[in-house]
Amino acid sequence: MFKWFKKKPPPDPNAPAFWKAYLESVAAAPYHKKTPVEEIGFVVFDTETTGLDVQEDQILSIGAVRVKNWQLSVEDRLECYIHQEYHPDGKTVAVHGILPGEKGHSIAESEGVRRFLAFAGGDVLVAHHAAFDIAMLNAAIGSAGGGKLQNTVLDTGVLARRAARNPQMARPGAFGLDHLCDIYRIPQSDRHTAPGDAYITALLLLKLLYRLQKRGVDTLGALRSAPGMGL
Amino acid sequence: MENIIPRRIYDFLKAYPPFSLLPDDLLLQVSQRVLVQYYQPRQEIFHQGDQPGTHIFIVREGAVQLYRETEAEEFLVEQCDEGDVFGIRPMLAEETYALTARAAEETLLYAINIEGFREVMEAHPQVAFYLASNYAAGVGQKYKTANPSQLFLDRSDRAVEHFALMEVQSLERSKPPVTCPPETTIQEAALIMSAQEVGSIIVVNPSDHPVGIMTDKDLRHKVATGKMGLGAPISDIMSSPVITMPSTVTVADVQMEMVKNRINHICLTEDGTPDSRVAGVLSEHDLMVMQGNNPAILIREIRRCKAVEALRDIRDRAEQLLKKYIFQEVSIAFISTVMTEINDEIIIRCIELAEEALASEGQQRPQAKYCWLALGSEGRGEQLLRTDQDNALVFEDVPEDAYERTKAYYLDFAGRVTRLLNEVGFEYCPADMMASNPSWCLSLSEWKQQFSTWIRKPEPKAVMFCTIFFDFRSIHGDRSLSSALTTHIFEALDDQEIFLVYLGKNALQNPPPLTFFRNFVVESSGAHKDEFDIKARAMMPLADAARLLVLHARVGMINNTFRRFERLAELEPQNRELYEQAADAYEILMRYRALQGLKKQNSGRYFNPSDLTKMERINLRNCFRPIKELQSLLNTRFRLALLS
The missing domain is CATH 1.20.120 (Four Helix Bundle (Hemerythrin (Met), subunit A))
Structure with missing residues (x-):
């Protein structure tokens, strides 16, 4: 916790209220290196975007569930769909099936960002190939007047590599979500919707946590360590 | 697009009872409140004696074992796999858990909070009933006996029996209707009827709705008597309006309607009224043919049967009857009574056929009376499908000089009966436990001797014989012989109680x-x-x-x-x-x-x-x-x- 204080920029008095509230909840989060796995709140999330370009593309939906003490509650989840004015080349539409600008239950991006931050608070963020989703969220938060995400972030792709017996032997694509779902027998009925992928990733996280815990990776610090360092 | 995650839970739950019994919207509400829990292999979910929890569990993936623990050891009581519900004790009783639940492998559970689910149960008693019966099995305490047969039947046994006797079968076999327009002449109509080999013709309007019916009886009474010319239109003599019923009626309904209206034909229409298309026609004769698979009629036919091939055919029809009863979920007590009656009649008929054959060959029947005994499942009156035959014969004691002749006659006789039964479809007993075997065609004293030996020296083989022979039941002949045997067995047991061990x-x-x-x-x-x-x-x-x-x-x-x-x-x-x-x-x-x-x-x-x-x-x-x-x-x- 001390480490986070040191890194944190001084609070900006002009920051929007949602961002201040978020920073407070991050500061209040009880996590430290020795926090046992059972006590960590993991916010497992996924975003669906108009494309893979962090600069150009935008978020269409966010799904998140919270995993704590080996369980997740269906009630404690976030499913939101964002209304984007931006029209991309249409390539990703085929993958996720959400047309940009599709109305219905969709909300503004800034509202989506606020809901996500309120849901996540200071919990540990988990996503598959997290760097991209984090970058997308940071861009959206920035547009809404906030800063960069402060949470500890874990990547199930990295955890899966650590849980594997012979990561060096793995073939390309071995740590993709599809392939991991096959290995860990997770049914993939709603792939390519943000909530569906967030749920699948949460189940994957549970199975990975068990395998890592058996090898002594049982604290937040150990989960964050790079392979070969904390094991 | 909303509720993607609860939908995943819902999609799984709806495939398994009792959740499959819930309406969709309610199940979706239940799914919204599910906890998804992960358990490691050997991890305990709850422990015997624990205070009841707040959730019931459904196995989503993996397996859960339920154990009962005693001071010395633990017994595996139940193993639950995908879709099984367990740990429902807190739902039904304010008692502690009676068993310990442990994940047998890596397991995902859906846990449902009982708060809120109780109301669901009250509104949907079938869910409560399902859980109650499941609970009885899983926990292995006292059973719910209030209505045991409901596990199987959704109606009360008695009602089903009543229906079965009434012969409620749907009339899927009504004939395609033969019809003609009202301006058809009587002669043309009569020609159509002969060509189609039917006894009635339905007169229809251009929309195919029935307006009248002409039957053989009308032709006899109104035309053959000269009252009406052959060239007159059919509308002059047809009976109108027509009595109509929907095509979903049962034999019993049709019979009632015929009696009530004193008619022999019923016209079936699409919606049951005369203002819809004709779907079929039923005559009293059709009904009689349809009821051919009624137990009383089968038994009557067995008694009249002259050849064994016909008996086989009747037994095949009895199997159809059995099928119908099983699918209609008629009580087993009723079904086995009917099937036993039919089997018994077939055996008796085979016995009579064998006796007739012997008499026609001039073989004289001995003085000593006999009794034909059914053994095994037929002896217990539980043979529904044709399995192999188990039978025996006991004859009266005879003077020594008559013994050989008497035994030879009954062996010959029994051989014929078992052969006939085999032809009907009751296969020979592979262990030769049949009256045609000299060891099982004995005089009364020999049988008493045999039972006494089994009871006194209960070797494994003797015990095995007892499990078949002790279920003997007299089918035909002198019943005093079989009751004498029963009395003897009870007396022999009094001296040899260890036999029961x-x-x-x-x-x-x-x-x-x-x-x-x-x-x-x-x-x-x-x-x-x-x-x-x-x-x-x-x-x-x-x-x-x-x-x-x-x-x-x-x-x-x-x-x-x-x-x-x-x-x-x-x-x-x-x-x-x-x-x-x-x-x-x-x-x-x-x-x-x-x-x-x-x-x-x-x-x-x-x-x-x-x-x-x-x-x-x-x-x-x-x-x-x-x-x-x-x-x-x-x-x-x-x-x-x-x-x-």
Whole structure:
């Protein structure tokens, strides 16, 4: 916790209220290196975007569930769909099936960002190939007047590599979500919707946590360590 | 697009009872509140004696084992796999957990909070009933006996029986209607009727709605008598309006309508009124043909039968009747009474045919009377499908000089009867337990001697014979011979009570399996098998136990296993509940065996758990517990442990 204080920029008095509230909840989060796995709140999330370009593309939906003490509650989840004015080349539409600008239950991006931050608070963020989703969220938060995400972030792709017996032997694509779902027998009925992928990733996280815990990776610090360092 | 995650839960739950019994919107609400829980292999979910929790559990992935712990050891009571519900004790009783639940492998559970689910149960009693029956099996305490047959029947037994007697069969066999427009001449109509070989013609308007009917009787009374010319339009003589009924009516409905209106034909229309299209026509004769598979008619036909081929045909039709009863979920008590009656009549008819053949060959029947005995399942009156025949013959004691001749005659006679039965479809007994075997065609004193020997020297083989021969039932001939045998057996038992201990040991030879798991039969040892022998593993243990207990109580003349249990329940009120459960279990097992046999066209004895639906597996598994409790009762009562 001390480490986070040191890194944190001084609070900006002009920051929007949602961002201040978020920073407070991050500061209040009880996590430290020795926090046992059972006590960590993991916010497992996924975003669906108009494309893979962090600069150009935008978020269409966010799904998140919270995993704590080996369980997740269906009630404690976030499913939101964002209304984007931006029209991309249409390539990703085929993958996720959400047309940009599709109305219905969709909300503004800034509202989506606020809901996500309120849901996540200071919990540990988990996503598959997290760097991209984090970058997308940071861009959206920035547009809404906030800063960069402060949470500890874990990547199930990295955890899966650590849980594997012979990561060096793995073939390309071995740590993709599809392939991991096959290995860990997770049914993939709603792939390519943000909530569906967030749920699948949460189940994957549970199975990975068990395998890592058996090898002594049982604290937040150990989960964050790079392979070969904390094991 | 909303609610993607609850939808995933919903999609899983809706495939499994009791959730499958809930309306969609309600199930979606339940799914919104589910907890998804992860358990490691061997991790405990709850412990025996714990205070009841706030959730019930459904296995989403993996397996959960339920154990009962005693001071010395723990027993595996149940193994739950995907879709199984467990830990519902907090839902139903304010008691602590009776079992310990542990994940057998990596397991995901859906946990449902009982707050809120209670209201669901109240609004949907079928859910509560399902859980109650499941709970009875899973926890293995006392059973809910209030309405045991509801496990199988959704109506009360009595009502079903009543319907069966009324012959409620849907009239899927009404003939395609022969019709003509009203301006058709009587002669043209008569020509159509002869060409189509029908006794009636429906007069229809251009929309095919019935406006009248002309029958053979109209032709006889109004045309042949000269009252009406052949060239007159049919509308002049047709009966109108037509009595119509919907095509979904039953035989009983049609009969009532015919009697009420004093008519012999009923016109079936699409919606049952004369203002819809004609769907078919039924005559009184059609009804009689349809009712050919009525037990009373079958029995009458058996009695009139002159040739064995026709008997086989009748028995095939009886099988159709059986099929109908099984699918209509008529009570097994009723079905077995009917089928036993039919089987008995066939045996009697074969006996008579054999006697006639012997007489026509000039063979003189000996002075000594005889009695034909059915053994095994037919002796118990439980043979629904044709399995192999088990029978014996007892004849009166005769002077020594007449013995050879008498025995030779009855052996010849029995050989003919068993041959005829074989032709009807009751196959020869592979172990030759038939009256045609010289060892089982004996005089009364020889039989008494035989039973005394078995009782005095209960070697394994003798005990095996007893399990078949003790269920003898007289079918034909002099019944005083069979009752003399019963009396003798009871007297012999009085001197040799230890014999029952041997029978008891035999009755415990085949404990039922623990449960079904996925597509396997799980043994108490934990071993998995893919084939289930319903006869050896569930029915025989019950039949053996019932026989032993009635012999012990000296109750004669009741052979049927579930009736034996019913009688035992009266005799031993302290064990009433168990005996009633055993009787129910036996009926359920008989039904499954018949169902499997009809499905696979065999004896129905062996089948794979994958042939059963989840619900069927649960029903079947629920039968195992009374068997186990009964076996432990036998163990105590006859002190069998000392023998082993």
